Amino acid sequence: MATTLTINGETKSFDAPPDMPLLWVLRDILGMTGTKFGCGIAQCGACTVHVDGRAVRSCVLPIGTVANRAITTIEHVGSTPSGAKVQKAWLEAEVIQCGYCQSGQIMSAAALLAATPNPDDADIDAAMAGNICRCGTYVRIREAIKLAASGRQS
């Protein structure tokens, strides 16, 4: 079934049933492998993308529900103001260890800063709790979010 989605500002058309999860379309059909598959049941956050600017888990999101909505992935988030700040802070704080969860971490952090420009620890907990990091980079993630919010980046 032909489907059209707006991904990173571009219109993409492809053949897929409406109940196919967005993550499958991104990775397997469109070859956009920046978004990761982790658990497949919205429990780890690795597959996080933005739909209309809000962080959602693409592994359980059927494409039938996101037609006509703006989808942003890790490939494009650097061109949004909060995404650019987050990526820069991530590099500065050297957050990443193995990196597998980090696309999702960055997407959740960018959505957080877009909605809450100066988050406190409780805001960070509430927004980031659904993103799990096996390497335990949580302390540096928190530090980088605060750095991005402060505007004190070099």
Place this chain on the structure above:
Amino acid sequence: MRILASIVVIAIVAVGIGVWIIRGPGPLDFAGGTKVALGDYSAGKPAGVPAKLEKASLVERGEYLAKAADCMVCHTKPGEKDYAGGLAFKLPFGTLYSTNITPDKDTGIGNYSDQDFLNAVQRGKRHDGARLYPAMPYTSYTYMNDEDVLAVKAYLFSLPAVRAKAPDNTLSFPFNQRWAMIFWSAVFNPDTRFAPDTSKSPEWNRGAYLAEALAHCGECHTPRNLGFALDNRKKFAGAITAGWHAFNISSDKATGLGNWSDEDLISYLSVGHAPGHGSASGPMGEAVDHSFSQFAPEDIRSIVAYLRSVPPQSSPDLPATTAPVAPSSHKDGVTADARGKKVFASACASCHGWSGESPVSPMATLTGTWAVNDPAATNVAQIVISGTIRHTPDGALSMPAFGNAYSDDEIAAVANYVTARFGTKGSKLTAKDVAELREQTAE
């Protein structure tokens, strides 16, 4: 001698009165109009199939009616062959298993004559003379006319025969005494066919036939009496069935369907979702998927017309109004249960949002649903444990089952947080309550 006779007479009268009081009114007695035999009613056609299937074959008509009666959900074990039985019904006094109703001669109903089938469906009497337990809703199906019952039989006999024997029931004494159901049946099964009410519209009569004889709404939504039969004094007032809360569907404005628009009711029945009222899950989700979604649009409208006429019954356990949208920031609103909030932040917030209005789909919106406004949190806990899937014209939307990912403690905490944040009154579930809910729905 005379004294003994008086005692016997008094005892018989007392038992009679007792039975009469417990039994209460029939499911359609509230309507109060003049009833006529189906054959003598010419204003409309309450029984049978919708107009588009009028000329269809017997098997096709039977298929429509079998779906309307929702035979399959109970007579199919998940993952096994359709209609081959074996689904477990966990009751406080043991487990019952549904039977194989495929035409297999040894393990199914292949040897049933038409009369045998009528006896089973309308009278709860098995081919070998043994009595059925009322988990089979024959006290509702008894209102079906013979022609419709036999059309269902023709459909079932058109299916492939599956050899499958259901496990033996594990009921404890005295419930394992099948013969005793003769008395239950004599008191609680009216053994009568649907009789149209001439004071009501043809649409109402069709709706009454569909809702009472086929869809058997009352079996879940009407509370039960001392004899475990439907208590129609509280018709459609809501009840706990199979571990889920089947909410009030009477015309009560506050806690029933009185304030639902016709469009809402039509949408809820045909796709399992109505904006602002949530999505059908659990047993009602199954009823929508396998039964109501297959109904002809005019049949759905008839059911709606009928539901509107059921006298209001208020549910004192529910609040008078559902709660409004919660604040969009996690900091505002209820934060009492820190553990529940933590689980919500990691597992729930990305789909349901902090306000309860889902950023993903209106079907995942919590605001306005009875589930989150029920201070017992029964359905919130159940859906967290078992997840849900809704099939819609735009594809399927699902929530994963978290039963194996979270402990009873965590599920209780998140249910208490969710009902406090998105409902009117937070629940006080404990790990023990959650363990009991798991027990009631475990396969």
